[in-house]
Amino acid sequence: MNIAVCVKQIPDPNVPGKLDDDRTLDRSGKPQIDDSDMYGVEMALQLVDKAGGGEVILVSMAPNGEVAGLRTGLAMGSARAVLVSDDALAGSDALSTAKVLAKAVERAGGVDLVLTATESTDGYTGTIPAQIAELLGWPSLTFAKKIEVGDGTVTIQRQTEAGYDVVEASLPAVVSVTAGVVEPRYPSFKGIMAAKNKPVDQVTVTDLGLDPSQVGWSGARQQIVSVGAAPQRQAGEKIQDDGEAYQRIVSFLEDLKVV
Amino acid sequence: MAISKVWVFAEADGDKPTSATLELLTKARELGGTLEAVHVGPNADALAPGLGEHGATTVYAVDPGDSLPGAIAAAALESLVGEHRPDVVLFAQSYDGRDALSRLSVKLDRPVLTNGTSLRVDGDKVVVGAAIFGGNTLVDTEFVGEAPFLAAIRPKSFAAEPSGGGPAAVVTVPAPDAGRAGEAKVRERHVEEREGPKLEEAAIVVSGGRGIGSAEAYEPLVEQLAKLLGGASGASRAIVDAGWVPYSKQVGQTGKVVKPKVYLALGISGATQHMVGMKGSENIIAVNKDAEAPIFGIADLGVVGDVHQVIPKLIEALRSRS
Numbered sequence: 001m002n003i004a005v006c007v008k009q010i011p012d013p014n015v016p017g018k019l020d021d022d023r024t025l026d027r028s029g030k031p032q033i034d035d036s037d038m039y040g041v042e043m044a045l046q047l048v049d050k051a052g053g054g055e056v057i058l059v060s061m062a063p064n065g066e067v068a069g070l071r072t073g074l075a076m077g078s079a080r081a082v083l084v085s086d087d088a089l090a091g092s093d094a095l096s097t098a099k100v101l102a103k104a105v106e107r108a109g110g111v112d113l114v115l116t117a118t119e120s121t122d123g124y125t126g127t128i129p130a131q132i133a134e135l136l137g138w139p140s141l142t143f144a145k146k147i148e149v150g151d152g153t154v155t156i157q158r159q160t161e162a163g164y165d166v167v168e169a170s171l172p173a174v175v176s177v178t179a180g181v182v183e184p185r186y187p188s189f190k191g192i193m194a195a196k197n198k199p200v201d202q203v204t205v206t207d208l209g210l211d212p213s214q215v216g217w218s219g220a221r222q223q224i225v226s227v228g229a230a231p232q233r234q235a236g237e238k239i240q241d242d243g244e245a246y247q248r249i250v251s252f253l254e255d256l257k258v259v
Numbered sequence: 260m261a262i263s264k265v266w267v268f269a270e271a272d273g274d275k276p277t278s279a280t281l282e283l284l285t286k287a288r289e290l291g292g293t294l295e296a297v298h299v300g301p302n303a304d305a306l307a308p309g310l311g312e313h314g315a316t317t318v319y320a321v322d323p324g325d326s327l328p329g330a331i332a333a334a335a336l337e338s339l340v341g342e343h344r345p346d347v348v349l350f351a352q353s354y355d356g357r358d359a360l361s362r363l364s365v366k367l368d369r370p371v372l373t374n375g376t377s378l379r380v381d382g383d384k385v386v387v388g389a390a391i392f393g394g395n396t397l398v399d400t401e402f403v404g405e406a407p408f409l410a411a412i413r414p415k416s417f418a419a420e421p422s423g424g425g426p427a428a429v430v431t432v433p434a435p436d437a438g439r440a441g442e443a444k445v446r447e448r449h450v451e452e453r454e455g456p457k458l459e460e461a462a463i464v465v466s467g468g469r470g471i472g473s474a475e476a477y478e479p480l481v482e483q484l485a486k487l488l489g490g491a492s493g494a495s496r497a498i499v500d501a502g503w504v505p506y507s508k509q510v511g512q513t514g515k516v517v518k519p520k521v522y523l524a525l526g527i528s529g530a531t532q533h534m535v536g537m538k539g540s541e542n543i544i545a546v547n548k549d550a551e552a553p554i555f556g557i558a559d560l561g562v563v564g565d566v567h568q569v570i571p572k573l574i575e576a577l578r579s580r581s
Contacts, residue, residue, distance in 0.1 A: 013532075017392040035500075036513075093370050098361075119513060121532070125373045126352070126411075130329060130361030139443040140329065140362075143354050145506060155446075158327075159506050160354060161272070163451035167327050169443040178506045179513070180499050221370040221404040225381075230390060230397045233538055233557040240550075241564025246573040249544060252560045256542060258463060258488065258521055259577060 001051040001149065003044040004059045004105045005078070006116040006128070007037040009069030013121050023224045024091055025122060031062075033069035036117035038184035039177050041073045044115050046182060047149050055079040057108045061100050063090045067200055074195035075187030082108050086204045091217035094123075098131030100215060103208035105136065107201070113154060114174040118143055129176035139169035142176045262292045262380055266345040266407075268332070268356055269296040269318060274305035276313075278460065279351035281419035283412060284313035287349060288422060290380050296427060297339065297348075299323050299332040299359070303429050311427040313419065318427040321434050327443040329358025334435040337366040346406045347385055349378075352413045360411050362440070372400055373411040385410075393512065393531020394538060414459060415516050415539070451507070456491050458508065463490030464519045466510055466537070467498060470526020470547055470566055474503035480570045481525060487577045493517065495533045511536035526566045529554030546570065 009031040011017065018026045033041075044056040058073045058081035065085040074081060082104045089100065105111050114133075119126035133140030144156035145164060154173050157164040187195070205212045213219065239245055253259045265287045269280045276284075280296075287294050296315040298306055303320030310318050319339055323331040336359065340348065348363070350356035352374060364371045377388035377399075384401040385408045391398055402408040458464065465488065467481035477498070485492040493510040494503070510517055511533040522540035527533060529545070529552055537543070538557055545558035546566050555561040562569055 016395075016531075019396075094373075095364050095368070095370055098365070121513070124512060125371065126357055127361035127364065127371050127373060130358045131365050134330075134333070134362040134365035134440060137439055139327075139440055140358065141327070141443050142329070142358055143506075157449075158354075160448075161277075161457075161507075163449040163507075165327075165445045165449065166447040167443050168446050173443070179496065180502045180506060183502065221402065222372060222400050223403050224398055224400050225384075225386060226399045228397050230395055233543075235556050235561065236559035238550075238555055238558070238561035238563065241546075241562055241569055243568070245562045245564055246569050246576055249546075249560065249562065249569075249573050250576050252542075252544060253488075253521065256521060259580065 001048055001054040001112045002057065002110050003048055003054070003113045003115060004057045004108050004111045005037065005040045005044045005073070006101055006114065007041065007058050007060050007069065007073050008034045008120045009060060009062055009066050010034045010120065010122045017122065019227060023227065031066050031069050033072040034117065034121050036121055036179055039179055039181050040115035040117055041076050041078060042182045042184040043147060043177055045077045047147065051149065057082065057111070059101055059104045059108060061085070061089060061097065061104065063087060065202060070200060071195045072187060074198045075191040076185055077191060080199045080201065082201045082203065084205065084208065085202055086212070088205050088212035088216045091220055092215050093220040093222055094125040094127050095131060096215040096219045098128050098135060099210060100205065100208065101128065102132045102135035103210060105132065107203065107208060112171045113149065116174065116176045118176045118178055129174055133174035136174070138173050140174045141167050141169055144175050144177045145181055147175060147177065262290045262346045264293045264295065264343065264345040265290050266348045267294070267296045267315065268348065268350040268359055269298040269306060269310055270351060270353060270355060271298065271300050271302065271306055274302055276306050276309040277351065278419060279353060279414035281309065281313045282414065282417045283349045283351060284310065284315055285419050286378055286417040288314045290347065292346065295319070297336060299328045299335065307426040307429050311424045312421045314422040314424055315427040317430055319430050319432050321432050323434055325444050326441055327445055328355050330362055330437040330441040330443065331434055332359035333362030333366055334437040334441065335432055336363050338435065339432065340367065340407055347408045347410070350411045352411045356411060360409055364409055367407065369407060369409055370402065371409045371411065372402065375410050375412040376416045378410065378412060390535055394535035395531065413516050415518050455486060455489060458491040458493055459515050459517055461491035462520045463488045464493050464517050465490055465523045465525065466493035466495065466527060467525045468495035468527030469497045470528070472567070477504055480566060483574055484523065484570060487574060490519070495527045495530070524554050525570060527554055528552040529557070
């Protein structure tokens with residue numbers, strides 16, 4: 001069984017983000033694999049292992065040939081990667097991104113299952129998984145907190161407002177996984193060394209048969225009209241616990257008439 | 260371009276519209292034009308009074324049977340949109356809303372704006388506001404090109420207010436064949452036992468973060484306190500990622516947005532990811548060992564201390580009162 005995992009390389013989420021002059025995200029720092037995608041990579045490795053054969057293939061897009069984040073996924077055990085890298089991609093909206101990733105999944109070849117996060121940590125549009133499925137004409141099983149694959153079908157526990165639903169479809173399919181679905185492994189030293197020699201198939205938008213005018217700035221059909229600071233909350237009273245601080249919490253709650 | 264027709268993708272919570280649906284309808288009334296709803300589920304008749312009361316004149320109803328609704332919804336919406344030409348289609352930033360919106364955007368080849376917290380019509384433009392960088396920066400984005408404009412709005416962005424309308428007229432539409440895309444079937448539904456109010460609707464929310472130390476500490480500290488206060492229990496992403504509590508409890512950018520009367524953050528440092536989901540709370544109480552934790556920057560009452568010391572005493576004090 002071959003599983004493609006969509007991974008995004010993002011700026012360090014612990015560094016306060018900023019926008020460039022063109023109002024795209026400042027990506028000048030060293031990018032890293034989005035933590036949200038680690039779960040998909042780990043899940044894919046476990047499923048392929050269980051199936052007794054196949055490959056985990058990373059699928060990613062970046063405007064500048066960046067591979068630092070992909071190396072993490074390869075070091076964890078993925079076999080290879082398809083990286084769509086093209087200046088034309090800068091400024092892409094979610095739908096254009098999905099079009100590119102769907103084509104990249106096709107290029108990866110023989111994929112039975114696509115795993116994604118539910119949304120990226122930086123952009124968090126959250127539409128890519130089902131958009132990719134729609135473009136491929138496949139079922140999408142979203143917000144999975146548990147996945148099982150067997151006998152040509154995939155079954156998940158799908159997070160709902162009330163609890164979870166058991167959802168099933170035949171393969172090939174797209175599954176988006178919630179954070180915490182599995183515990184991602186740390187890459188071993190051997191894995192890190194091996195990752196340096198694993199193949200990264202770097203392609204352009206044209207290589208995928210897409211028209212560059214359909215992606216990036218020229219393909220985006222949305223425009224930022226203003227950027228401003230959100231109103232800030234002010235800090236209130238701050239006390240050091242001296243063993244009696246709980247009493248202040250009680251009186252605070254009393255003042256609000258909630259106890 | 261004046262807005263002549265707005266659609267809301269209506270979702271159900273049992274036999275009532277979800278609060279997010281009613282919030283969308285209330286806001287949509289401001290945009291002008293006809294207001295209609297589309298519901299993909301089995302009991303549109305039960306929803307019709309609530310939808311009508313919040314301004315929808317008609318609800319187009321599609322029963323997806325045991326199919327996961329997203330793909331069926333998108334296929335139905337594609338033909339309904341072609342027939343009725345709404346200018347804007349609004350979705351809640353919910354599980355099913357996101358599935359339907361995503362697939363519809365591909366079918367119609369239209370862009371999406373998601374995570375909206377504001378919505379307005381500006382001349383001939385539809386503008387959606389969203390928060391980025393953990394809610395510190397607000398970005399207004401307009402759609403370019405042709406309608407319909409597809410947007411997802413985060414729950415709790417607007418207040419729901421009835422307009423006093425009569426029940427929406429139910430127009431039943433047969434479920435379309437969505438082909439392989441529609442193949443995902445719901446085999447079982449599990450409702451998790453929940454004591455007390457829903458997280459998004461609770462007047463008091465008690466959330467735990469990594470500072471509680473272990474999965475085992477969640478029940479005696481966070482859940483007990485929430486229960487005593489008649490509130491709901493939540494969590495930071497860190498402890499959801501660590502597998503201590505389920506994703507349904509996550510408060511934050513990638514979880515739920517809550518705006519309770521009181522939010523108690525226990526052992527939560529205040530990553531931007533978390534703060535975007537709770538900084539709209541009326542009052543914030545934070546307890547954390549680290550005096551420099553960012554959560555104290557927005558807390559109305561900050562206690563620098565160990566949750567394992569402070570909270571058991573607080574629970575005991577509250578218990579002795581009742």
